[in-house]
Amino acid sequence: MSFRSAISDKSEFDNLFPRWNKLEPNVQKILHSQASFHSAKKGTILQSDENHCIGLVLVNSGQLRVYMMSDEGKEITLYRLFSGDMCLLSASCILSSIQFEVIVETEKNSNFWIIPSTTYKTLMAQSLPLCTYTNELMSARFSDVMWVMQQVLFKSMDERLSEFLLDETNREDNEILKITHEQIAHHLGTAREVITRLLKYLQDENAISLSRGIITIKDRSLLEERVHTPLTE
């Protein structure tokens, strides 16, 4: 694997593991002894079709992106994970019913723990608090994916692009986004040409300005308006 081990403070693990205080002491002990700490540079693929079910990833710092990819290389972002988030789908083998593959990539330099899938599976079969937490975690991810699906199915691309630009500026707390047209196309599951055309339209409208690899938001209200009244069906 292309990420390296690192030394971590286990008390950080306790603080970041959701509902740690509700777990039984023996479950806590096993999680402590089995979790390993790692770090990976931005752009590292933690999980792919070839390297699947690496274990449960608990993010310490940084940002992970979970996405699907078609045989032709078309991508769509399902959700992102931040400090304290757990990636259930990187341990999809713990649940026999999960039969799809996702790709997990670091979007920023990241530190994270990995809990082996077999360990987690064994503990989940013994611990009601862990089972309950896993249930909630899965329904939250299910909800995220359903949201993406509704966007894809029922919203026009200019609406989705405007929403994406607003979300990104909120997340980065910066009106200047360093992102290529191709990267946006991957996030939204479309072709680069479609994004380029729509961005040019938004520039002509004075909502944004474009320069090499950079998009600057000039008028948020125009983007917000676009979300409510899309150009096309």
Add this chain to the structure above:
Amino acid sequence: MSFRSAISDKSEFDNLFPRWNKLEPNVQKILHSQASFHSAKKGTILQSDENHCIGLVLVNSGQLRVYMMSDEGKEITLYRLFSGDMCLLSASCILSSIQFEVIVETEKNSNFWIIPSTTYKTLMAQSLPLCTYTNELMSARFSDVMWVMQQVLFKSMDERLSEFLLDETNREDNEILKITHEQIAHHLGTAREVITRLLKYLQDENAISLSRGIITIKDRSLLEERVHTPLTE
């Protein structure tokens, strides 16, 4: 609600409830006393945005369809439920993280039990076997929805239509399908005109023949071929 109560044999309930024998006796007892039996004619909406979280539906006989709908009335089928299947999303309120609405409709005359959401939620917090089962159920549905999403995102419509026709003939065990172009469009989340055009193409190819409200499969191998080599991207 537009479905009526009926009398059922509780031993049927035991046989159909998945993993019944693994549940604790007190959990079995509560489920017995709380589940109510109902029947509904084909085409009944059991759950919608207005009438949501009716409880956990356990299908005795018939067929249910779970789908999403846009504000403009565009539909897409997520999955179907048959005898012995449980509809978790009809009790989505038991999981606070589930924040999307689906519609549940009877596709055939159906009999089913309803377990109140509050009952199920209480039992799930006490019973590890029930929590574990719910976990597996949710991951199976999650997998179903991801499959639909991959189809929508990454497959061309003629490929999806050919696959749909093959699936329907397998399910109904009949090469003659009574279904309108509009119904197919709803299943696949597209416009009726798109389906009509593609069906005519498949008729011209001698894969199917069309008459009012009826599609007859003439050559399965041509449809199977279409699944592997779609017309367009």
